[in-house]
Amino acid sequence: MSRCLVLQSEVQSFIERCMIAVGTKVSHARALADVLVEGDRRGHYSHGLNRMDMYVKEIQTGICSKDGEPIIEKETVATALVDGCNLLGPVVGNFCMDLAIKKAKEVGIGWIVARGSNHYGIAGYYSMQALKEDMIGMSYTNTSPLVVPTRAKECTLGTNPISVAAPANDGDNFVLDMATSAVALGKIELHHRRGDIIPEGWGCDSGGKLSTDPGKVLSGGGLVPIGGCEATGGYKGFGLGLMVEVFCGMLAGSQYSRHIRTWKFTERTADLGQCFVAINPECFAPGFKDRMSDLLSLHRNLEPAELGVPVMAPGDPERKNIRKCEDLGGIPYHINVIDHMNGVARSVGVSPLLPANRLIAN
Amino acid sequence: MSRCLVLQSEVQSFIERCMIAVGTKVSHARALADVLVEGDRRGHYSHGLNRMDMYVKEIQTGICSKDGEPIIEKETVATALVDGCNLLGPVVGNFCMDLAIKKAKEVGIGWIVARGSNHYGIAGYYSMQALKEDMIGMSYTNTSPLVVPTRAKECTLGTNPISVAAPANDGDNFVLDMATSAVALGKIELHHRRGDIIPEGWGCDSGGKLSTDPGKVLSGGGLVPIGGCEATGGYKGFGLGLMVEVFCGMLAGSQYSRHIRTWKFTERTADLGQCFVAINPECFAPGFKDRMSDLLSLHRNLEPAELGVPVMAPGDPERKNIRKCEDLGGIPYHINVIDHMNGVARSVGVSPLLPANRLIAN
Numbered sequence: 001m002s003r004c005l006v007l008q009s010e011v012q013s014f015i016e017r018c019m020i021a022v023g024t025k026v027s028h029a030r031a032l033a034d035v036l037v038e039g040d041r042r043g044h045y046s047h048g049l050n051r052m053d054m055y056v057k058e059i060q061t062g063i064c065s066k067d068g069e070p071i072i073e074k075e076t077v078a079t080a081l082v083d084g085c086n087l088l089g090p091v092v093g094n095f096c097m098d099l100a101i102k103k104a105k106e107v108g109i110g111w112i113v114a115r116g117s118n119h120y121g122i123a124g125y126y127s128m129q130a131l132k133e134d135m136i137g138m139s140y141t142n143t144s145p146l147v148v149p150t151r152a153k154e155c156t157l158g159t160n161p162i163s164v165a166a167p168a169n170d171g172d173n174f175v176l177d178m179a180t181s182a183v184a185l186g187k188i189e190l191h192h193r194r195g196d197i198i199p200e201g202w203g204c205d206s207g208g209k210l211s212t213d214p215g216k217v218l219s220g221g222g223l224v225p226i227g228g229c230e231a232t233g234g235y236k237g238f239g240l241g242l243m244v245e246v247f248c249g250m251l252a253g254s255q256y257s258r259h260i261r262t263w264k265f266t267e268r269t270a271d272l273g274q275c276f277v278a279i280n281p282e283c284f285a286p287g288f289k290d291r292m293s294d295l296l297s298l299h300r301n302l303e304p305a306e307l308g309v310p311v312m313a314p315g316d317p318e319r320k321n322i323r324k325c326e327d328l329g330g331i332p333y334h335i336n337v338i339d340h341m342n343g344v345a346r347s348v349g350v351s352p353l354l355p356a357n358r359l360i361a362n
Numbered sequence: 363m364s365r366c367l368v369l370q371s372e373v374q375s376f377i378e379r380c381m382i383a384v385g386t387k388v389s390h391a392r393a394l395a396d397v398l399v400e401g402d403r404r405g406h407y408s409h410g411l412n413r414m415d416m417y418v419k420e421i422q423t424g425i426c427s428k429d430g431e432p433i434i435e436k437e438t439v440a441t442a443l444v445d446g447c448n449l450l451g452p453v454v455g456n457f458c459m460d461l462a463i464k465k466a467k468e469v470g471i472g473w474i475v476a477r478g479s480n481h482y483g484i485a486g487y488y489s490m491q492a493l494k495e496d497m498i499g500m501s502y503t504n505t506s507p508l509v510v511p512t513r514a515k516e517c518t519l520g521t522n523p524i525s526v527a528a529p530a531n532d533g534d535n536f537v538l539d540m541a542t543s544a545v546a547l548g549k550i551e552l553h554h555r556r557g558d559i560i561p562e563g564w565g566c567d568s569g570g571k572l573s574t575d576p577g578k579v580l581s582g583g584g585l586v587p588i589g590g591c592e593a594t595g596g597y598k599g600f601g602l603g604l605m606v607e608v609f610c611g612m613l614a615g616s617q618y619s620r621h622i623r624t625w626k627f628t629e630r631t632a633d634l635g636q637c638f639v640a641i642n643p644e645c646f647a648p649g650f651k652d653r654m655s656d657l658l659s660l661h662r663n664l665e666p667a668e669l670g671v672p673v674m675a676p677g678d679p680e681r682k683n684i685r686k687c688e689d690l691g692g693i694p695y696h697i698n699v700i701d702h703m704n705g706v707a708r709s710v711g712v713s714p715l716l717p718a719n720r721l722i723a724n
Contacts, residue, residue: 078440079470079645108441111471113646136608151673152664166608174608176601182594201563201594208667226595227588232544232563236588239538239676240602242657246498246528246536250654253647257657283441284475285615292612295604295619302514305570311513314601 004338005330005356012037014341014353015052021348022059023066024088031090035121040331043321044177046186047122050337053344054119054266055088060348063266064088064118070095077107081252082114086269089120089141093276097129097137100278104135108283110276113247115254117272119143123163124177124318130165130278131173134289137165138277142248142256144263144270147181148222150235153208155222156258159184160244165315167281168292175315180241181223185263188214188223201228248273330356366700367692367718374399376703376715377414383710384421385428386450393452397483402693405683406539408548409484412699415706416481416628417450422710425628426450426480432457439469443614444476448631451482451503455638459491459499462640466497470645472638475609477616479634481505485525486539486680492640493529496651500639501525504610504618506625506632509543510584512597515570517584518620521546522606527677529643530654537677542603543585547625550576550585563590610635692718 006014012033019029032055040048058064065086074081080099084092096112103110120126123139130137143158159179166174183202191198192214200210203217204224211217225237249256252273261268281288302311325331342352368376374395381391394417402410420426427448436443442461446454458474465472482488485501492499505520521541528536545564553560554576562572565579566586573579587599611618614635623630643650664673687693704714 074645076470076645079641081646107469108438109471109473111641115647136613149661149664149673151666151668151671152661153667154664156661156664162602162605164605164608166612174604176605178598178601182589199593201590226598227544228563228590228594231561232590232594233588235674235676236540239540240524242536242661242676243524243526243538245657246526246654250528250650250657251498251641251643251646253649253653256653257660279441279473279613281613283436283438284443284613285477287615288612291615291618292608295607295612298619299511299514299518299604302511302516302518304513305515306513309513311511312597314597314604 002335003332004335005328005332006338006353007330007356008037008041008325010354011040011049011331014345015049017350018052018056018344018348019059021350022056024059025067028066028088028091031094032088035090035093035125037331038125039122041322041325042122042124042318044122046184049333049341052341056344056348058118058266061266063269070114072099078103078109078111080110080112082112084114084117084274086116086118086271089118089272089274090125092117092274093120093126093139094129096274096276097126097139097278100137100276101130101133101135104130104278104280105133108280110278112276113251114274114276115252115271117141117254117274118270119272120274122177123161124165124175126276127163127165127177128175131167133278134167134281136279136281138275139163140244140247140275142245142254142260142273144260145258146185146223146263147225147241148204148208150225150230150238151208153204153206157238157241157245158260159223160241160248162240162244166292167289168296169289172293172296173315174292174296174313175318177314180226180237180244182226182228182237183223185223188217192218201232247275251275364697365694366697367690367694368700368715369692369718370399370403370687372716373402373411373693376707377411379712380414380418380706380710381421383712384418386421387429390428390450390453393456394450394483397452397487399693400487401484403684403687404484404486404680406484408546411695411703414703418706418710420480420628423628425631432476434461440465440471440473442472442474444474446476446479446636448478448480448633451480451634451636452487454479455482455488455501455636456491458636458638459488459501459640462499462638463492463495463497466492466640466642467495470642472640474638475613476636476638477614477633479503479616479636480632481634482636484539485523486527486537488638489525489527489539490537493527493535495640496529496643498641498643499527500637502606502609502637504607504616504622504635506622507620508547508585508625509587509603510566510570512587512592512600513570515566515568519600519603519607520622521585522603522610524602524606528654529651530658531651534655534658535677536654536658536675537680539676542588542599542606544588544590544599545585547585550579554580563594609637613637
């Protein structure tokens with residue numbers, strides 16, 4: 001399996017030119033490219049370039065708006081309800097996160113909820129914006145139903161991610177960015193393509209029973225909430241998925257739960273609900289970043305259960321991937337991804353993705 | 363195994379008289395009794411009367427303060443840092459939650475963090491206070507280390523609970539109240555006493571390996587985060603436990619993580635960090651309670667995977683237990699609990715717990 005290296009700036013530029021070619025406003029194309037590139041740099045390839053064609057298609061078909069800006073519908077000094085006006089998720093996300101940070105500077109916290117939004121890439125991109133201001137950031141979104149509640153056999157919840165970021169000293173930080181399902185759909189698909197079985201606790205069949213057969217999970221079954229089956233605490237993951245829905249669809253008045261359009265079916269607008277929060281640690285006890293640094297190093301320095309498999313803090317695996325990309329001098333993609341993306345490029349009439357001058361043996 | 367029925371008002375009065383006998387301020391004794399009785403009514407017996415002797419001991423030894431009131435150290439219109447002054451957890455919790463609700467009425471949200479607090483009983487007690495005002499409530503606390511992080515073999519995190527409550531129509535509601543460990547310590551202890559093995563994914567041995575032997579978990583091992591081992595997403599539960607620490611110990615400047623005193627060792631003050639939030643849905647999209655009712659009934663009415671085992675929303679198991687107590691006309695306790703509590707009553711010189719006039723089979 002050979003991989004191809006692409007300069008980060010070229011990935012950025014490629015996404016921008018594809019999106020602009022289908023009529024996306026320049027600043028919106030840039031916002032989307034920023035999030036997708038960050039997804040890839042952090043190693044979340046299912047939320048990066050890989051997913052660009054979905055956004056291209058949604059702009060092309062007019063199911064997602066290519067112009068305009070989000071609107072504040074209602075606000076207090078600490079909260080706001082935003083109409084995302086069916087714009088690209090990152091446009092809505094950036095607008096809301098900026099507003100959350102502004103309010104947190106003034107009154108210690110900003111809690112912003114958006115309706116009328118679209119897929120926004122990795123949740124961590126938004127929570128991490130707060131780090132630049134030495135604040136805690138949070139981001140939540142509801143998504144198309146893929147998760148089967150405990151005791152049920154039908155998907156009613158999305159992977160509904162939770163992201164919380166908090167600053168430590170010297171640019172170090174804590175970045176939790178997790179789906180409330182046990183794993184992402186992409187992981188199941190990968191095992192299925194390889195013909196591998198999946199661990200028990202990732203998904204269930206159409207009868208709601210845990211299954212190790214990825215085929216059954218993908219055809220009529222679904223993902224299970226973090227915690228797996230009821231005996232191992234799956235009802236907690238189910239509860240967390242609903243909590244995200246309370247912060248998003250319930251407060252936003254957007255679509256929610258089973259009412260959200262089916263994953264990959266883009267016959268109608270997504271109208272997702274999203275929630276963005278910034279909290280200013282200066283309004284609480286002094287020394288926040290010192291304590292964060294201690295909390296992180298305390299955990300990183302724990303003696304590992306298995307030699308050579310170090311304990312990691314949330315955000316550390318992503319940091320490792322970013323370092324790898326920097327060492328390589330670009331982002332590595334599978335050749336099939338490059339080929340597929342260049343098919344998209346041809347269809348929208350822009351120049352292809354230009355790989356750097358070398359292949360990488362995986 | 364026979365159980366004894368006690369009137370709810372008698373449990374309340376018993377806890378109050380025991381606490382007052384050791385010098386607790388009357389209003390504080392009442393606040394504690396309210397929370398413990400609610401724990402039992404909701405079926406969380408490990409956080410009810412069962413734990414009263416811990417509070418009695420802490421007041422007796424002076425490790426927890428018996429008089430005074432919490433102090434606001436710092437505040438904005440939407441946030442506050444509170445010094446709990448080492449008072450009983452429920453006294454601190456009520457003070458903070460009232461403050462959160464007051465701020466949420468004024469500016470849509472109140473985010474309150476307390477340091478210098480103590481065990482506060484069930485987290486859900488505080489989040490549920492917001493329901494009375496048709497608001498969303500949240501409550502978080504750090505606790506003594508009992509949970510082993512993914513890849514580690516040492517306990518560095520408490521069971522760090524998350525509670526989120528949200529109102530629906532006609533008094534119905536959503537109440538998530540969960541530890542970020544797969545299960546509570548009490549469940550492991552119960553299996554150990556019975557000589558049963560535990561399901562894989564509840565705890566680990568002293569080497570950090572998942573174990574089905576409750577003895578190993580209790581002697582040198584520990585609880586594991588929700589999600590179990592790394593392959594099934596245990597790192598997500600670990601991340602959620604740390605998230606609670608960010609909201610509590612990090613913002614509060616209290617003790618945190620491994621620095622918190624060992625569970626059941628009360629040689630020094632607890633100095634716990636806690637976080638209380640109220641959010642006013644009126645500052646967001648209209649129709650919040652209608653959507654909540656739809657979300658709840660949508661899930662309750664799902665076809666169950668197993669006939670006769672209905673899908674439940676967070677808070678439903680507790681509702682069932684409350685109804686059971688109401689049908690019985692009191693709270694059922696195991697005879698050993700009554701005996702033990704009456705030992706405490708004798709030692710502090712108050713009249714014993716008076717059971718109602720009947721025994722209950724199981």
